Structure formats: structure tokens, C-alpha cells
Amino acid sequence: MAQRQPEWANPATSKYLGKNIPRVDGPAKVSGAAKYTFDIVLPGMLYAKIVRSPIPSGTLKSIDFSEAKAMKGVRAIIEDLGRNARFAGQEIAAIAADTEEIARDAVHAVKMEWETSPHISSTQQGLTDPSRTRVGREVNRGEDPASFWNSAAAVIEGEYYVPVREHLCLESHGVVARWDNADNVTVWCSTQAVHDAAGEIAGNLGIPKSNVTLICEYMGGGFGSKFSAGIEGAVAARLAKMTGKPVKLMLERYEEQVASGNGPDAYMKCKAAIGSDGKLLAIDAQLAGTSGFGGGWGLPFPYIYSVPNVRVKSTSVSVNAGGARALRAPMHPQACFLMESVVDELAVKANLDPLEVRKANTDSDVRRRQFDLGAQMINWLKRSKGKGEGRYRRGIGCATGTWGGGGGRGSVCTVKIGKDGSVWVGIGTQDLGTGTRTYVAAIVAEELGIDIKKVKAEIGSSKLGLSGGSGGSTTAASVSPAVKMAAFQARTRLSELAANQMGITAAEAVFKDGFVSNADGTKKVTFERLCSALPAGGLEEVGTFNPDLQAGGAAGVQFVEVEVDTWTGLVKPIKVVAVQDCGYWLNKLATESQLIGGVIQGLSMALLEDRKIDERTGRQLNPNMETYKPIGSVEIPEIVPVLFATHDKVTGIGEPACIPTAAAVANAVFDATGVRIRRLPITPKRYFDAVEGRR
Amino acid sequence: MNNFGWYEPKTIEQASAAMKSDGALMAGGIDLLCMLKERLIEPKRVVNLKSVSGMRTIENGKTIRIGALVTPETIEGDANLRKRATVLAEAASVVASPQIRNVGTLGGNLCQRPRCWYFRDKDVFCLKKGGDRCYSVDGSNEYHAILGGGPCFIVHPSDLAPALISLDATVKTNTRTIKIDEFFVLPEKNVHAENVLEPGEIITEVELPAEWLDAKSSYVKVRERPSFDWALTSCAVAFKMNGSKVSAARIAFGGVAPIPWRSKEAEEELVGKEISESTARTAGRAAMADALPLADNPYKVELAVNTLVMAALQAVQ
Helix, strand or coil, rough: CCCCCCCCCCCCCCCCCCCCCCCCHHHHHHHHCCCCHHHHHCCCCEEEEECCCCCCCCCEEEECCCCHHHHCEEEEECCCCCCCECCEEEEEEEEEEEEEEEEEEEECCCCCEEECCCCCCHHHCCCCHHHHEEEEEEECCCHHHHCCCCCCCCCEEEEEEEEEEEEECCCHHHHHHEEECCEEEEEEEECCCCHHHHHHHHHHCCCCHHHHHEEEECCCCCCCCCCCHHHHHHHHHHHHHHCCCEECCCECCHHEEEHHHCCEEEEEEEEEEECCCCCCEEEEEEEECCCHHHCCCCCCCCCCCCCCCCEEEEEEEEECCCCHHHCCCCCCCHHHHHHHHHHHHHHHHHHCCCHHHHHHHHCCHHHHHHHHHHHHHHHHHHHHCCCCCCCECCCEEEEEECCCCCCCCCEEEEEEECCCEEEEEECCCCCCCCCCCCHHHHHHHHHHHCCCCHHECCCCCCCCCCCCCCCCCCCCHHHHHHHHHHHHHHHHHHHHHHHHHHCCCHHHEEEECCEECCEEECEEEHHHHHCCCCCCCCCEEEEECCHHHHHHHHEEEEEEEEEEECCCEEEEEEEEEEEECCEEEHHHHHHHHHHHHHHHHHHHHCCCCCCCCCECCEEEECCCCCCCCCCHHHHHCEEEEECCCCCCCCCCCHHHHCHHHHHHHHHHHHHHHCCCCCCCCCCCCHHHHHCCCCC | CCCCCEEECHHHHHHHHHHHHHEEECCCHHHHHHHHHHCCCCCEEEEHHHHHHCCCEEECCCCEEEECCCCCCHHCHHHHHHHCCCHHHHHHHCCCCCCHHHCCCCHHHCCCCCCCCCCCCCCCHHHHHCCCCCCCCCCCCCCCCCCCCCCCCCCCCCHHHHHHCCCCCCCEEECCCEEHHCEECCCCCCCCCEEEECCCEEEEEECCCCCCCCCCCEEEEEECCCCCCCCEEEEEEHHHHHHHHEEEEEEECCCCCCCCCHHHHHHHHHHECCCHHHHHHHHHHHHHCCCCCCCCCCHHHHHHHHHHHHHHHHHCC
């Protein structure tokens, strides 16, 4: 008899998978029942705050804690977090006190004297200082691009810039640490990597990982900035040890923006050529950017396009600013904006259709089909071609991106079924906001043919089976196969039980609507009834990764229609069509939400977000959401998510939808107005600067 | 913020006295909370003006008198103001966010401190805070002043103030009556404050004189983030009409100068003319003729011209 093979349910006949599944934890989130790290309050808990350097560069000459120590309610101070400032906001010391207010007052009372040293605030500034630059990625392919400048159909030359952007997690970074006894610690941590953060805390404390219980049942956004428990985790655990009390350390909003990561900027000086046949000929690009004081910088260029003759030189610049961390599709939105601006400019200058040029220069047939579909949905033919008139001008632009999204080994999922028919599934992954808990429950419910409400899904604890961090859009493609396998194995065992109990064959057992039956439904018992025949301990199955259930490689294209008010320079997005290669979507609703969320983040990048460090003081000018401006709900246009299935394996799509948006917006602004904005964000200032010929 | 005491005065006199002994006055508490949280002020106590009765109504007579504690939300929704002082209702409707419009007050809106990012950073000791330099003048100044700047280049953040200037309003305090044109001060006169209020002086109401009620008026505010932002530029206009022609005009800009910036040049340009895109544009250019942009904000000049055009056209629509 042929073995039943694990495969994803066909949405045409499935109950949950592939359909719209409301989040199982939605009610808990909207009612406040869901407890985030920020919500944790323990008896006797202390509050910790971090003392930070006010200056961007220098050495501490003296630090005086006497006033802070004398304050009533101050319980412990870590005096030695740092002595050298590499950015304004560097961690220097930490204080635990009875209340958050006392901790803040104590931090304020610490007196520091600094020996300042010169600082660099921006990539542009750093490029002029050889001690701050390092040669990065280089590409030398084909002929010298310079040999094409005279013979090409069109040549463009320009400088482009994407500023540093921030993650803006609504729940700031932070932890609550409690020593349960001399050897064991429980840590609530807002993290996108439960097991990794537990290992890191154990390492810092010199205890085995099994002595750490790390909990993150819910978290308020990570976007790539929460792979680690960070300095906050180490500090809180130390302060908890010193005081014998639980310690809570959540970053303040300004700390969140100066010291918890950011997405690097990207500067480019570029010359490029296209042939009259629409084929890209050559590109010569000097790239530069910063990941903060340390760390390398680089981006994929010339991104997804096939260019035969390429010279790319990258420079990594060391700047006195907080260190970069992965930010949703790290470096891809930047690379996409740079390259898609160049492609668009070349097409326009050569009098070619920018869409046809894109199609002619990609190797991907999927991408070409996506371009055709999106063009039809946005009505590409009605674009203005830079010749809009009147105060309000509409235009259409497009761009494309790529992403991995495949899964990997290392996830261990357990399904337990009780004699009473109760079903429990647990895996030590986390829900970054992408709906992990929901598909973990749905996969099991689908497999066993029971109501999703009857599945208790537990995630977000290092005491559950191993699973990796949520990065690179790998979670769904890593976790879902392990869950599927655990559920599949459990069902196989129940099928065997059914065969014994019901006089049917295991192979024909059907699990549907809470019943188990034979193929024609003539023999049928409830799921609970079948489970009652289990031994006292019920059954337990452990599933691990199955590569056949997932795949990577996700192409996506986006088309954006904008309306530019030429009197104000304000760009109003009208409609975004996001066509995204999704593979098999576990939850259609959540998948579409991912695309919409990615587009929103891309629009925010296009129009508003710009971290600014002051050159003179080296301090961030906008460490708040008043002057670092994320897009508001009122500014969000119609967004049409298009799930473009090219195979039936699970592929992660948390990141890719944020990649092409900003480039498409800039190209749409050009189409509307004939004004090329080469520097993000596209604000009224940038619009008028471009119109009036200022840099 | 520091530890502070809480005081609930029953009379304006008590509130005023408390302010003089290191008390910070609170009405809506919107800007005050920002100032406290950033430790830009560390008062001994916060004096809750809302414990004093009155100052909460809009009185319609020959003139319109609006109490200092009236919220922007109330102003925005007042049918009589929408009809007779349109510019003010429109300005109130674009203040900050709905939440803030529900809690902020008219008096607080006029007295709020600047949003300059150097001023708002407690670790930057700028001119306005008693330091010896304005960091914006050769720093990051895209949101700063193009008119009336020096030695400090803040822009005044109020939306209601330009509207009130266009209506020739009068500010009444516990001690005196001040014409709105004389209420705000340039940094060249006093770099540490944005208005002429003395210590312990409290705005109790704002009066709109009969003369400018029912004028054709409008307020337009341009924001980078339209849902919730400060003005890059804004413009309040009020026109008295003689047939299709302007017989008298009052025009004030927000977002361009350290005070709400009245432009007599623009007013004069429009008197005797019909409002059209072209006449309004000429007036806008006259208003900006003396503009001295900083390195990052030349864009504001054209934007301010266009803002006036939009406001003027909307007023006579």
C-alpha cells in the first residue's frame, strides 16, 4: 500500500488552509488580555533605566553617581557599561529603582565629564575622511562601462540617496528578568528570536540555556531589530541578580530611536547606458553608506537586472550613530530604489516604454508575467509620460524586487492529543506580528479535521521545541513544515487507531468536521470518541523540517499611481497594485495583510522617513515620532494585494512587499510631473528643490 | 520630568500668584507635558487653570468672545464661527490631531513653545534656552524661518494665531488687553519668549472685533504628513469686499517666521483688486520679497506664495 504523503491542503476543499483565517489571538489582542513584555508587572519588581552618553564621540573623564545613589528608592547601579562614546546615546551605566520615575530621576542625576573627540554625522561627511572609510563590495563584469558612453542610445548620470530609516517598533525593546532561584532565571523579552535570545542571556550569565526560561507570547513589532535580548537583557538580568528582585527594563521612545538599530542609508553616484533595443548596456556606480560606527555596509547591485558591463565600487563609512540592524528586507528597498530609478531614467531618455525595458532586462519569466498583470490592473496605458498639466498631476510608476523566503532546518514541533480529545501543539517560535500562532493552530486543525478553536497552540517560550529567529521571511517556511509533520504523524497514528477500533483501513480514514470516518462515511465516530481509545498518556508526535513542503525565491512587482499637487509638492498615493509571488499561502487574509503592510512601510519610506543626525552636535534631531514621521492612516491609499502563486510550497512573504514601493512612487512622480526626485523621502522640500534646480 | 506639586487655584489671582512662585500654568497640558517630559522646564508646581471657573464659552454679541479654555474642537464645530470667522474654524480644524484638538485650548495654542529640534533637545543649550548660539542657523534648518529670523530662527507653531491676526483679534489677560498684532515678539526683541506676557499673566479670552466678522476668510496649512503635522507653511486671509473687489485685507502666515507673520505687503497688493490666482500670486510674491531662506529651506518661499494663493482662492470661493 502506498504511503500517504504530506502535502498542503487544496484550498478548494480545505476548511482553513489557503483561506481567510481570522487570527486566533485577535480577540486577546484587542481586549488587552494578550500580555506583552511591556505589560508584565511582578510583585516587588524594580525598574531600570540606562545612562547614555550625551555626546557622539569621546571618553569619559569622570562619572559621579553620588546624587543618584543617595536617592530614596535607588536599589542598584551598574557603573561600567561603557567608557567610550561612539554615538550620542551609547550605554554607559544602568540604574534600578523602585519606580520608573525614580529610575529616570536617578539617571538624570548622574554627572558625566567627557573628553570629546571629533565625530562624523553622515555618510557624505565621512566620505571625505579616509580614516572613516573602508572598501566594500566590488563588481567588475564585462567591458569597461566608459567604452559605451558614446555609442549608447541613451546615457544618464546622477547622484541618488536613500536616508537611514528606523524600525519604529510600537513596543520598545526590553525585558523583565526574574531569578527564580540561584541558578534559574525567567526572562520576558520582546524578541523575534525566542531560542536565540535565551541562549544569549544564558551565555552572558554563564549558565546553561536550560536554566533560562525566555517568554515572548506577544510582541509589538521587531522588523529585524529584535534578534537579541541586547544590552537591555544583560543589564536587567544583572540588576535582578544584584538586587534579588525582578527587574524591568523597557527602552524609552528616544532610546528606541537612537540605540536600537536602524536601516542603513545608501548613496550612489552613477552613470549608465542603454541600447536602442532596450537592453541595458553598462553601469558604473560608486556606492556608499553607513551601518553606524562599526560594521560593514553593502547592497546587492545592480539588483535584479542583467547588465553585461558593470563596475561597482562600494565604500563602507563609519559614522558616530547608533548601529544598524536588519530592517525588513535588509538593503533591498535601497538597492531597488537606486537601480529602478536608473532603469526608469534610461528608458525615458531612450524614448522606450519603461515597462518593456524592465521586461527585456530580467531573466525571470515569473516577473515578466507579474509585470503584465500589474500593468493591466493599474492601466499602464493611461500614464502621463512626464507631460501632466495643471495643478494636480497624476502618474504611474513601477518597480520590482526579489526575496528568498525559503525555510530551513532547526524547528521542532510537538503535537499532543489527549485521551479526552484535547489537542495541543507547541513550538518555540514567535509571532513577529505575521500570524504565526494562527497558522500553527490551523495546520493542526486542518490535518485532524477539527475546529481551530479546539487546538491549543503554544508558541513564544524557550521551553518549547527549538525554532529559529524570525528573519529573512523564513518563519512560515521553517515552522509550517515542522508543524505539518507533527500533525501528519499524529493523524497517521490516529488512522491506525481508527483502523483497529472501527474496522476500516488506516489509509481510507477521513478526518473531517470533527468526525473520523471511512471513505464513504458509512462508519463514523466523533474525533473525541476515537481519542478515548488512546492509551492513558494520549499520543505525542514530534515533527521536524520537511524541505518538500517549502520553497524560496519570491519575485514581486508593484505599480503605484500618485497625484502630485504641484502647488505644494505633496505626493498623494492613489493606488498601489502589489503583485507578489507567494507560493502556497497558509492564511490568505494574513498573507494579504503582509503585502499591504509592506506597501505601507514602503510608502512611508518614499514620502516621509528620514533619520537626521545633526552635524555640529552629533545628536539625532528627530528621535521621536513627531519629526521622524511614519505615514499616518489617512495617507494610505487603495492597496490591491495580488497573490501570485507559482508553486504549491510555503514561501515567506513578510518582507518582499516593502521592497519596490518607494522606487515605484519616485517613478510615478516623474511620470506625473517630469520631475525626477533622486533623493528620498519625496517631501515638498525635495520636490521644489528638484523643480528649482537645487541639490 | 521632575517631581512637582499640583495646585488647583480657585481664582485667576491665585493662579497668577502661583505662577510667579515657580509654577507652570496648565490648561490643556499638551505642550506642557512635552516640556516637562523633556525636562525643558522643571517647575516646583503645576498650576491647573481648569480648576478656575469660566473661560470655557463662546459669547456671541456685536463681537465674539472666546474663552481661553475653549478647545480647537469646539471652535471647529461652532456653527457661528464657521460662518462669521471661517478662517478661525478652518485653522482649528487642522490643529495637530483629533485627540489633541479635543484637549488643547485656545490660550495654550497661542502660548505653546516652538518645535525647533534644537530647542526641544534638553542637551542642546541654544540661544533660546540661555546659550550663546542658534544651532539652526548653520545647522539643519529645513523647518526653520525664512522671514523675521535672527538671532534665533524658530517658526511659531500656532495655527490659531495667524487666523486671529487675520481677524484683528484682541487678547485679554488677567491684567490687560493686547492687540494680537502686538502679542507676539520677534527674537531680536526677546529671544527667550515668543510673546509679551509678563510672569503671572494669563490669557482669559480672545475677542474678535465686529469689523472683521463676516469677512471672506480662509486658512490653508501645508503639512508633510497631512494627517498630523506642523505647518511647513500656512496662511490665513480675511478680505472685506466691495462688490467683487477687495476693500480691505488682513493676511498672516504660519511656519515662516518666529512669530505668526502678518504681511502688509500682500494686503496692500490685493486691496482694490479681484481675487484671482494671478493677483494672489503677485501678493504672495510681495509677501516673500524680503524672505532670506537658510541653506535647507529655500523651498518654503515658493510654497508660502502658493499657500497664500490657495487660501485667497478658497476665501472667495
